[in-house]
Amino acid sequence: MLMMKEARKGHATEELEAVAREEGVPIEELMANVAAGRVAILKNNRSSHRPVGVGKGLRTKVNANLGTSTDASDIDEELAKVDAAVEAGADAVMDLSTGGDLDAIRKAVVDRSPVPVGTVPIYQAAVRTRRSGRGMVNMTGDEILGAVADHLRDGVDFITVHCGVTREVAEHCRRSRRLADVVSRGGSFLMEWMSYNDKENPLYERYDELLDITAEYDATISLGDGLRPGALADANDAAQIAELTVISELVQRAREKGVQTIVEGPGHVPLNLVASSVELEKSLCDEAPFYVLGPLVTDIAPGYDHIGAAIGGAVIAMAGADFLCYVTPAEHLRLPDVDDVREGVYTFRLAAHAADIAKGVRGARDWDDKFSAARKALDWDTMMDLCLDKDKAKASRERALPSDERLCSMCGEFCAVKKMTDVREKEGG
């Protein structure tokens, strides 16, 4: 029985109860949002991952993209990345591998991760086609759906499928003469496939089959944005919005079958267009959970793209996005390593937390108030213990310890906090 259908009947499943407890939200509220498809609970019914709720009224979640490429495919390195992401507090991980033994890597990641795992099955279909000596354009619809089934059978909790890249959307894109054209890997595979075969996108044409396969595992469909803007110049353009319009219909069709969906969005978006990009998704897709990459608010900052994307991420989450896909300092330069993964997760947890405070998520601000009370008391042990990244904060402080251990080497004896404590004491509290 599907979680969405159970919620519609008023049954609280084990997963729903776990999410309500974890988030501190009333069961009835969560049940109504799951029933309406405004919250998705990421959890394949065959996986042993912790169920994670994404959507209305819940804490903003953070995903870490992992995975090998044709240039780097070490399984141990990938598992170290899973560990680093989870230790840093990622709510989900995606295995986007395209190099090495994809089946072995995916199974190992699913096995290793305590949090939900997502994948992009068309990568697997593409790699299999290439390895069988054929061109990617010769990949069949059966092969694509077969990869989906394989991934779900292995316990993948959510799959990205670019069902909205239809021939009509592709034509919009061709006519719009974008600066960066298509930058999504899955999107580019399908653009090439449709162009070469002169046929409709199998993930769109066979969407009902896709829903049936997904329903077997009560997994979540993440409707990929094959036309996400890869340059500020392309943000919120006709091609992107045309795809979102198709996706809005696919969300409704999934809900009719009780299959959970989330909608993917952003990429590169100027800061002034960030809020409207969420508002549009929420109105077009009847408040379906919005899962966004970044967005990056400038194109010119490789090496700092995690920061540019955290700026966009905080603003888009404040405006209503539910699930942030991190960007690491390696973005646009190379495959991220373990340190990049850790830095990316902490950076995005910061952005998500700032947004949760801003949008009034239950209890979000308590953390900051506790921290600031410790800072006011010059209680370094409590501060260090409450830090987002304890290890980094401790190591940084220790690089230049103050002569008075109650203070820090920034202001030394001219510490305003210490001075005000003295002033208030003299004033009698």
Place this chain on the structure above:
Amino acid sequence: MLMMKEARKGHATEELEAVAREEGVPIEELMANVAAGRVAILKNNRSSHRPVGVGKGLRTKVNANLGTSTDASDIDEELAKVDAAVEAGADAVMDLSTGGDLDAIRKAVVDRSPVPVGTVPIYQAAVRTRRSGRGMVNMTGDEILGAVADHLRDGVDFITVHCGVTREVAEHCRRSRRLADVVSRGGSFLMEWMSYNDKENPLYERYDELLDITAEYDATISLGDGLRPGALADANDAAQIAELTVISELVQRAREKGVQTIVEGPGHVPLNLVASSVELEKSLCDEAPFYVLGPLVTDIAPGYDHIGAAIGGAVIAMAGADFLCYVTPAEHLRLPDVDDVREGVYTFRLAAHAADIAKGVRGARDWDDKFSAARKALDWDTMMDLCLDKDKAKASRERALPSDERLCSMCGEFCAVKKMTDVREKEGG
């Protein structure tokens, strides 16, 4: 003759012409804004620093705070920080030294920096008082104004003076029972001074004298926010706004004498209150240039405070702030080193640039469009040359070079940009 008075007479000074050229704005527009006090041109008439315009219609500027503390006071290290800040593109630097030979350090920084230099003269007065064996509360009004005169004579272009911390404002603060009380060093000195001496803040009481001293050098008064919030819980509270109300009157009084002012703001501010904090300053202070620290959008992220502050900085600049004071990764932990300074400046240039794109500053988006055109063409030489931080980007890419040098090791041969180029070629352009 003061730049503001010259502008009111319709005279284009050399500094005004330089700023108009640098920013690509019409002389008449800039002249009107300087005349009204809505743009300040940072330039002591005795310094040889490049004049920098801050305010309405201009590019968002970035300041780097430097300076020794009682725990670390190496002059060579400070000069290396000046060089790093300027190389990374800081528009101004502030020497906030409180340790070592303050006069020698300040003179060396003024001498070394090609960009405007700011200081907080009350630090000097406080240190002098302490070194003369007296308590800081015994500092006299003459000594404070004397430190201002000394700094301006040395060629400092803008000075932070906490004139708005009046006894009435202090009483607001005491009654409001803030979580973090006062966290500004200058603010805390004055709170202690007023409490102990039971007298009004000399910088407020003798504001006319302060204006006269500043006018001699045509320097800019930066009206310090002694009560800037040091915790999210204290943002936009009655104490902060009471001080801003006093400052709004001081802005008008300075304008009457033709003395340029900028207004200091933020600190720790929840993301949902960031825009209103600028709007309030702009309406209360008749669009005086707004110079803000961060703001940090969470209290819990030491080690990542440059990122939390860049989120706030981008949003506050988009909403109208004109001048961002950077925050480094060392904030709240220790005195920043040269690497922290560099990272802080680049991070804030990113935030300022994202805001400039969003608010439509002339030409801001051109950089991104050129960059994305190079990315689309897989032209790595041009990309690397256009990067915000070329050295970091190059070093990062080289850590994991792809087998095909046209690509990167993230997607390897499955690069969407390469694929789409092939698709479009086959489609006939």
